[in-house]
Amino acid sequence: MFQNPAEEQLLRLHGKQIPVLDLLALFGTRLRNELTVPLIEQALKDAGLSTLPDFSTCSSSADIQIVTRAAAPTPPEQSEDETEELPGGGLPQNPIRIGDIPAAVNGLYSVTPDKKLSEITYLMRSRNYSQIPVIESGSVLHGVVTWRSVVKAYEKTARPDLLEALVDPPVVEAHHDFFSLLPRVSEEGYLLVRANNGSFSGLVTAADITERFGATAWPFFVIGEIEFRLRKCLGAKIGPDAIRAVQPSQARMQTGLITDLMFNGYVKLLDGEQQNPVLRAKADENWKALDWRMNRVQFVRQLDRVRLIRNSIAHFDAEPLTPRLSDELRGFLRILRDLT
Numbered sequence: 001m002f003q004n005p006a007e008e009q010l011l012r013l014h015g016k017q018i019p020v021l022d023l024l025a026l027f028g029t030r031l032r033n034e035l036t037v038p039l040i041e042q043a044l045k046d047a048g049l050s051t052l053p054d055f056s057t058c059s060s061s062a063d064i065q066i067v068t069r070a071a072a073p074t075p076p077e078q079s080e081d082e083t084e085e086l087p088g089g090g091l092p093q094n095p096i097r098i099g100d101i102p103a104a105v106n107g108l109y110s111v112t113p114d115k116k117l118s119e120i121t122y123l124m125r126s127r128n129y130s131q132i133p134v135i136e137s138g139s140v141l142h143g144v145v146t147w148r149s150v151v152k153a154y155e156k157t158a159r160p161d162l163l164e165a166l167v168d169p170p171v172v173e174a175h176h177d178f179f180s181l182l183p184r185v186s187e188e189g190y191l192l193v194r195a196n197n198g199s200f201s202g203l204v205t206a207a208d209i210t211e212r213f214g215a216t217a218w219p220f221f222v223i224g225e226i227e228f229r230l231r232k233c234l235g236a237k238i239g240p241d242a243i244r245a246v247q248p249s250q251a252r253m254q255t256g257l258i259t260d261l262m263f264n265g266y267v268k269l270l271d272g273e274q275q276n277p278v279l280r281a282k283a284d285e286n287w288k289a290l291d292w293r294m295n296r297v298q299f300v301r302q303l304d305r306v307r308l309i310r311n312s313i314a315h316f317d318a319e320p321l322t323p324r325l326s327d328e329l330r331g332f333l334r335i336l337r338d339l340t
Helices: 007-011 020-026 036-046 117-127 147-156 179-188 206-237 240-246 263-270 277-290 296-315 323-339
Strands: 017-019 049-052 063-068 131-136 140-146 171-173 190-194 200-205
Touching: 007 036, 017 020, 020 036, 020 063, 036 049, 117 131, 117 140, 117 147, 131 200, 140 147, 179 190, 179 206, 200 206, 206 263, 206 277, 206 296, 206 323, 240 263, 240 277, 263 277, 263 296, 296 323
Parallel strands: 171 190
Antiparallel strands: 017 063, 049 063, 131 140, 190 200
């Protein structure tokens, strides 16, 4: 549960170098998303502090230095046509670790080596487990009992003991890269995860990987379809000159192609409330050319929300979207499907 540490706690960190995960833990969270990052930034700002590098965009395994705000570099101001926008496509900028999967860190059911094999197989049946690790003192691994190893043990003797049914499991560290481990999960069916302190923290199965990968990848597929349909709608009715007007001022960037725009550009094409009066007038013309029978303000605001969601999942750790944000993407996609 998110919590706000006292300002004195934050000030005691000044000048120290700590893992970014330690800073998040101080606020009672492991996540960096559209909810937690602004709250942490405000708390640091109130204490006159900042971080190097920026805690919100650095790698989840990085160390950060707590500095005064005066010591932190000020990002250069951007003109309206140079507003930050992430490049199209791709997965999140920060790597996904196997430890980002809940099953890897939520605890591990194991037995001690004094158990009989019959006791372990009974537990496997009653708990519907495919494997149970045999661990002593939280970190001394004796092996794993699996249904396959049990079958092989009984093929050798009618009354096998625990030692005959033990096999060496695939052991990985919590900080290991998620995607590089997919072939091992496919081959082995599970991974035994060891935390940074040497103890075993969880067991990840192929089902856990599939569930988490789907939750992580789903927003990118949805946003990809949203962008495809936006380009199809806008490109059919809005000409190259109108598109050049919202592209960066450098000549090489003004292609007039809808495929060279990003979400910030789509918003500028249609936003009747933007500050630039020239772009505002052109946006009025663009909306009239589309001839859509819907509320313009609602559509543009939802489009801008999609832009923010898209940028947040690429900037922050690859955590599943909240149900509310997922519903926003689904709702906007339904609108575009009706239009195309």
